[in-house]
Amino acid sequence: MTKYYIEHQKILVSVDCIIFGFDQNKLKILIGHRAMDPGKGEWSLYGGFVRNDESINEAADRTLFELTGMHDVYMRQVGAFGNLDRDPGARVVSIAYYALINVKDYSAKMMKEHGVEWVNIDELPPMFSDHQEMIRKARKLMQSKIKTEPVGFKLLPKLFTLTQLQRLYEAVNGEEIDKRNFRKRIKEMEFIEKTELIDKLTSKRGAFLYRFNKKAYEEDKNFKL
Amino acid sequence: MTKYYIEHQKILVSVDCIIFGFDQNKLKILIGHRAMDPGKGEWSLYGGFVRNDESINEAADRTLFELTGMHDVYMRQVGAFGNLDRDPGARVVSIAYYALINVKDYSAKMMKEHGVEWVNIDELPPMFSDHQEMIRKARKLMQSKIKTEPVGFKLLPKLFTLTQLQRLYEAVNGEEIDKRNFRKRIKEMEFIEKTELIDKLTSKRGAFLYRFNKKAYEEDKNFKL
DNA sequence: TCAAAAGTGTTAGATTTACACCCATGA
DNA sequence: TCATGGGTGTAAATCTAACACTTTTGA
Numbered sequence: 001m002t003k004y005y006i007e008h009q010k011i012l013v014s015v016d017c018i019i020f021g022f023d024q025n026k027l028k029i030l031i032g033h034r035a036m037d038p039g040k041g042e043w044s045l046y047g048g049f050v051r052n053d054e055s056i057n058e059a060a061d062r063t064l065f066e067l068t069g070m071h072d073v074y075m076r077q078v079g080a081f082g083n084l085d086r087d088p089g090a091r092v093v094s095i096a097y098y099a100l101i102n103v104k105d106y107s108a109k110m111m112k113e114h115g116v117e118w119v120n121i122d123e124l125p126p127m128f129s130d131h132q133e134m135i136r137k138a139r140k141l142m143q144s145k146i147k148t149e150p151v152g153f154k155l156l157p158k159l160f161t162l163t164q165l166q167r168l169y170e171a172v173n174g175e176e177i178d179k180r181n182f183r184k185r186i187k188e189m190e191f192i193e194k195t196e197l198i199d200k201l202t203s204k205r206g207a208f209l210y211r212f213n214k215k216a217y218e219e220d221k222n223f224k225l
Numbered sequence: 226m227t228k229y230y231i232e233h234q235k236i237l238v239s240v241d242c243i244i245f246g247f248d249q250n251k252l253k254i255l256i257g258h259r260a261m262d263p264g265k266g267e268w269s270l271y272g273g274f275v276r277n278d279e280s281i282n283e284a285a286d287r288t289l290f291e292l293t294g295m296h297d298v299y300m301r302q303v304g305a306f307g308n309l310d311r312d313p314g315a316r317v318v319s320i321a322y323y324a325l326i327n328v329k330d331y332s333a334k335m336m337k338e339h340g341v342e343w344v345n346i347d348e349l350p351p352m353f354s355d356h357q358e359m360i361r362k363a364r365k366l367m368q369s370k371i372k373t374e375p376v377g378f379k380l381l382p383k384l385f386t387l388t389q390l391q392r393l394y395e396a397v398n399g400e401e402i403d404k405r406n407f408r409k410r411i412k413e414m415e416f417i418e419k420t421e422l423i424d425k426l427t428s429k430r431g432a433f434l435y436r437f438n439k440k441a442y443e444e445d446k447n448f449k450l
Numbered sequence: 451t452c453a454a455a456a457g458t459g460t461t462a463g464a465t466t467t468a469c470a471c472c473c474a475t476g477a
Numbered sequence: 478t479c480a481t482g483g484g485t486g487t488a489a490a491t492c493t494a495a496c497a498c499t500t501t502t503g504a
Contacts, residue, residue, distance in 0.1 A: 082281030
């Protein structure tokens with residue numbers, strides 16, 4: 001309980017972003033190549049340093065904005081990573097965050113500019129430092145979050161088919177779901193609204209498009225998948 | 226992805242410990258009074274700064290050891306807290322950890338030395354800075370952990386009665402449990418071993434003492450409470 | 451003898467899982 | 478006409494929750 005600020009050592013604090021997307025029925029994350037030595041060229045999460053004039057959450061938002069140009073993205077903290085040797089270039093404590101975005105909202109242009117790619121989460125290359133561990137932990141947290149809160153929709157377009165939604169849940173949890181049981185559960189959630197629109201892209205017959213109604217969810221909150 | 230170490234700002238990093246204990250059928254945490262201004266005298270978690278020559282986990286272990294004299298305590302990270310105004314004296318990013326100890330292992334002597342007390346978690350006083358929020362989050366994490374892993378035993382003596390164990394789960398989850406259903410579930414877990422010893426302190430009739438068998442758990446891991 | 455905590459099974463209800471066929475359409 | 482994905486209901490099995498009385502013994 002004895003703390004005297006002056007005499008203590010300051011440390012570089014960074015944030016690293018695990019950006020989840022969903023495409024081709026696979027859960028993916030956005031990674032690139034490290035720009036600086038040591039470890040230059042190695043696969044790496046996108047990150048940045050925390051400034052003295054911003055909170056750590058603001059630093060995470062800013063970093064994500066730098067990379068994607070997006071504001072108001074769903075982000076949650078994964079935790080702090082602070083092993084001594086985690087960054088061979090300097091003592092850096094890093095705070096990992098995960099974000100959920102719709103891959104369609106991220107332009108190919110920005111991907112190229114920043115040299116990042118969507119990589120299937122089950123086929124990750126070896127990565128810089130402790131980034132693998134950050135990703136593992138982020139995925140676990142996201143998995144448990146998506147079971148009790150309707151955050152999965154953030155990975156989908158506003159309008160989606162039930163098959164898309166099912167494939168998303170299958171990709172996140174890594175196991176198949178019975179179609180009829182899945183749809184039964186969806187029907188019980190009134191805030192997953194059927195529209196009159198039909199998607200004709202993925203099947204000849206066409207499938208009804210659904211949307212997530214946030215206001216209806218706020219009233220009901222009967223979510224369980 | 227552009228990081229150049231030199232030009233970035235360093236920040237004070239601290240750890241704060243939420244130390245859980247169980248006594249008198251209540252879940253408690255160990256808190257004291259802040260030793261320095263600003264906020265001197267306010268109720269506060271026990272914490273310390275992270276040094277440049279130790280990982281954040283080591284800093285947490287060291288801090289807990291300073292307070293309790295205990296090594297090899299079960300600790301888990303709660304997360305990083307980094308609002309700009311969270312510590313009015315300086316910019317400090319704090320990483321919270323929770324620990325589970327058996328209150329009987331912590332001497333009244335050390336409690337006095339450090340000026341800390343066990344306080345019922347449902348009757349906490351107002352606390353310094355964001356410590357309330359740290360505690361709330363720690364409790365949530367601990368609650369979900371204790372449902373799927375046998376960590377509750379760390380809050381109890383090596384030998385305990387089933388009623389003690391039940392009261393512990395009731396205190397952690399904040400709701401009563403049916404005695405027969407609880408015991409039924411315990412019986413299914415072979416790693417919660419009945420001994421031939423009888424506790425005569427809490428009842429005239431006496432109750433069998435049980436122990437957690439870690440080795441048996443490693444083989445079975447069939448845990449759900 | 452009685453108060454206080456220990457100990458013990460059964461049943462109804464709710465939830466979860468498994469499972470197979472018809473439909474609509476574009477190629 | 479056929480291959481492809483869309484859409485639908487029921488029954489068995491499992492899990493969960495509710496519930497009350499007898500035992501032991503120290504005071």
